[in-house]
Amino acid sequence: MVGTVIAIFQTTTITAESSTQITALEDIRKVARSITTDIRMASTANLTNGLVLDWTSWYDENGELNPVPHSISYPPPSGGTLQRNYDDGNLITTVGSYISNIEFSLEGNIITVAITSSPRGNAETAEQRTYQFYLQPKENPEQP
Numbered sequence: 001m002v003g004t005v006i007a008i009f010q011t012t013t014i015t016a017e018s019s020t021q022i023t024a025l026e027d028i029r030k031v032a033r034s035i036t037t038d039i040r041m042a043s044t045a046n047l048t049n050g051l052v053l054d055w056t057s058w059y060d061e062n063g064e065l066n067p068v069p070h071s072i073s074y075p076p077p078s079g080g081t082l083q084r085n086y087d088d089g090n091l092i093t094t095v096g097s098y099i100s101n102i103e104f105s106l107e108g109n110i111i112t113v114a115i116t117s118s119p120r121g122n123a124e125t126a127e128q129r130t131y132q133f134y135l136q137p138k139e140n141p142e143q144p
Contacts (some may be wrong), residue, residue, distance in 0.1 A: 013134075023115040024098060024127035031082055031096040031115050032131055038072045039133045046112055050075040051104040077102060080121070100126060109135045 039045070042053035051074045060066040073085045074095075082096035096102075100118040104111065111133045118126040 019125060020119050022124045023119040024125065027096050027098045027117040027119070027127050028115045028127060031099060031117075032104070032113070032129070034095040035074065035085055035113060035131075036133065039111060039135060041070075042072075042135060043137045045103050045106055045135055049073070050051055050102075051111070051113075074102070074104075080118070091125075109137070110137055 009022070035051070035109065038053050041055050043055045044053070048053050055070050055071045057068045057070060059063060060068070071087055074082065075085065075092040077096065077099040079093055080096075080098050080100060082099040082102060084093045084095045096115075098117045098119040099115065100121070101114075101116040106112075112130065113133070114128060114130045116126050116128040
């Protein structure tokens with residue numbers, strides 16, 4: 001009977017740890033997907049209070065040349081929540097729910113992002129992944 005109780009306890013512990021790991025990795029994947037999409041749009045990046053990406057849409061919805069500036073920022077996480085701020089607060093979305101840390105670095109056109117997710121809020125359950133992205137500055141269509 002003791003052996004059965006021990007086996008059930010170990011199985012429950014392993015299942016909980018696996019579930020926490022899956023949650024952390026899914027959280028990191030969601031953040032990386034959002035950042036990837038935004039970097040593809042960006043023409044410039046800076047590390048002012050997190051990551052700030054800027055670009056210009058050169059054509060409007062009618063296909064007319066009408067430059068419109070855009071900006072997206074990823075400020076440091078607060079209480080595990082990582083938010084994406086589009087056009088200075090016009091649209092704020094949560095992209096990560098268990099992000100305990102995110103670090104950005106910029107060297108030339110290479111953006112490095114290290115994301116740590118901690119669903120249980122402690123280092124034992126944390127997962128970390130590092131990604132590198134290449135920023136490809138977009139050209140002004142009015143230039144030859």
